[in-house]
Each structure stands twice: as structure tokens, then as C-alpha cells.
Amino acid sequence: MSRVIYVNGSYCAYDEAYVHVEDRGFQFADGVYEVCEVRNHRLIDETRHMQRLVRSLNELEIKQPMSLKALGMVMRETVRRNRVRDGLVYLQITRGVARRDFIFPHADNPCSVICLARISSFAKADALAEQGITVITLPDIRWKRPDIKSVSLLPNALAKQQAKRAGAYEAWMMDEDGNVTEGSSSNAYIVSSDGNVITRPAETGILRGITRSVIFDLAEREGIQIIERPFSLNEAEQAREAFLTSATSVVLPVVRINDRTIGDGKPGALASKLRALFHTQAEIAE
Ligand code: PDD
Numbered sequence: 001m002s003r004v005i006y007v008n009g010s011y012c013a014y015d016e017a018y019v020h021v022e023d024r025g026f027q028f029a030d031g032v033y034e035v036c037e038v039r040n041h042r043l044i045d046e047t048r049h050m051q052r053l054v055r056s057l058n059e060l061e062i063k064q065p066m067s068l069k070a071l072g073m074v075m076r077e078t079v080r081r082n083r084v085r086d087g088l089v090y091l092q093i094t095r096g097v098a099r100r101d102f103i104f105p106h107a108d109n110p111c112s113v114i115c116l117a118r119i120s121s122f123a124k125a126d127a128l129a130e131q132g133i134t135v136i137t138l139p140d141i142r143w144k145r146p147d148i149k150s151v152s153l154l155p156n157a158l159a160k161q162q163a164k165r166a167g168a169y170e171a172w173m174m175d176e177d178g179n180v181t182e183g184s185s186s187n188a189y190i191v192s193s194d195g196n197v198i199t200r201p202a203e204t205g206i207l208r209g210i211t212r213s214v215i216f217d218l219a220e221r222e223g224i225q226i227i228e229r230p231f232s233l234n235e236a237e238q239a240r241e242a243f244l245t246s247a248t249s250v251v252l253p254v255v256r257i258n259d260r261t262i263g264d265g266k267p268g269a270l271a272s273k274l275r276a277l278f279h280t281q282a283e284i285a286e
Helices: 024-028 046-059 068-081 122-131 154-165 210-222 233-238 269-281
Strands: 004-007 010-013 031-039 087-094 112-119 133-139 170-174 180-183 187-191 197-199 226-228 241-246 250-257
Touching: 004 068, 010 068, 024 087, 031 046, 046 068, 046 087, 046 210, 068 087, 068 112, 122 250, 133 154, 133 241, 154 170, 170 250, 187 269, 210 226, 210 241, 210 250, 210 269, 233 250, 241 269, 250 269
Parallel strands: 133 170, 133 250, 197 226
Antiparallel strands: 004 010, 004 112, 031 087, 087 112, 170 180, 180 187, 187 197, 187 241, 241 250
16 A cells, blocks of 8 residues: 655655755754554544644744644544554644745745654554563753754654664663653653652653653552652662653553663563553543
8 A cells, every 4th residue: 555645735645745855844853743643543642742732833933834623634634544543643844945044934934744644563562561671871962942842853863773773672861960851752760669650850851741641640540659850870770660651652661771670670560550551541532
């Protein structure tokens, strides 16, 4: 089946899906994006993803190109045309095409909107979750606004590549105080010896993950305490459990950080429970 990508109002064949070379997304990483999980043809947590998208657009003073309802229709149609039952949908909005200039073009300059959808294997993800993953740590070299979900992802890509080279699944980035900020494409958590989940506050140097926010609601429902505070690498190495969250990996237990085994080296009970229950708490769109 040939893939279809939405580009500025048209559903194009994969090989014909282009944006202009002077798109500001291309020249300045001047754009934002969202990734939603697709499960059984349905969008997961669409409302929260769209709220975050609007926030990212506002922070960068990019005018919202169409209503959230219309963006939702584009995402659904892209999922439908690509026959994605389980996978993800990616939506990207940039400040559009303009003669290269650091100064923004006029506010009426049309944004570029692209949307793609693709299938992913939940069986593979489940197998990974049953085994647990390894993460490495490295310095967080990103700009100071990771709360904006911008397409400026070069440091994240460098970190992920380094993880892959080391045989790890993810890289946890560290601030100058030796505390973990987040993963290159996920949020980071540990579980203390008394069974509390610890994760960095969303206000300081991380993306406010949508999966993270659903995990907070789920934890409250299940009587699990989450403490928002920075944690160090040293503390993570001593933790009972560690895990990460993102829209594409949901919850993944971490069983090794660098060359240190976490807990007994098997996926933690709490992380596995949160993974198993996640979709009982998430919003499943019509
Ligand atoms: N990444 N932190 C970073 C730096 C991320 O890139 C992501 C998501 C997250 C988790 O956010 P959420 O729970 O809303 O997915 C945290 C997406 C999946 C990506 O770029 O592909």
C-alpha cells in the first residue's frame, strides 16, 4: 500500500509530498509538532495533545492555521488513508515559506501543515516492556525551552544516536547539577524504596509529556504517590525501579542505567502496572 501524506491541504503520494526549500521549518527549525498514539484506529489523548500544540504555537507566536476540529479531521483522514490500525500520527506546523530572514514574516504568511501516519508493532513494544530497556546518560545540551514541542530536535537526535551506538534504547539527559532532565524523546522516572514515583517538575527544563500527565491521573486513581522533584543519576542507580513514558512507547521499564543494574534487573512491578493500566485512563477519541 502506498503511503499518503497531508501537505498544506492535499493528501499526496509519499513520493510527491514536498515543502518548499524556504520553509522556515527547514531553515530555522521554526515549527512545532505533536505525536499521538493510534490504537485500534482511534487517536489517544487527542484533546491534551491539541492543547499542548496550541500552547507551543502561542509561545512561538505562530498563528494557528485552522481550528482544532479541522486539525483533528486531518489527523483522522491521514490515519484512515494510511490504514493505520495501531501506530502513530504526526502533525507538524511551521511558520511557513518566506524569503530567508531571521525576522518573522508577516503574521498572515500561511503556515505549513503536514501530517503523516504510520503503523507500528505493539507486539514488539510489549516484548521490549517485558524485557526492560537500557538507558545511557549524557549532558543535556538543548536550548532552555524544551517545554515547547518544537521541531528543533538535533540534540535529541544526537543523544538517541549515541544511545543506539551504546546498545541502549534511550539516552537520559543530565543538567549541570547532575540531575536527570528527561529522555531524548521521553520523560524519566524512578521509584524510591518506599514505593513513590519521582519525576522532575514539568516547569524546569523538560517537555510536559502528555503520557506523563495521564500517568499522574492514573497514579492518583490507583493511590500511587508521585513526587515532582529533580533526581540525580546516583539516586536513579540506587532506585527500586526506573521507567520512561512517551506517546509512542507508553510506559517502558528501565532495567539498566549505563552499566548499573536497576533493582533486580527485571521490569519493576509499578512500571509494569502503569503500562498495563494506561489505556484505562487515557482519552480514546471517537
Ligand atoms: N516525543 N520528552 C521529549 C523530549 C519528547 O520528545 C517526548 C515525546 C516526551 C514525551 O511526551 P509525550 O508523552 O507527550 O509523548 C518527553 C515524541 C513521542 C516524539 O518526538 O516522537
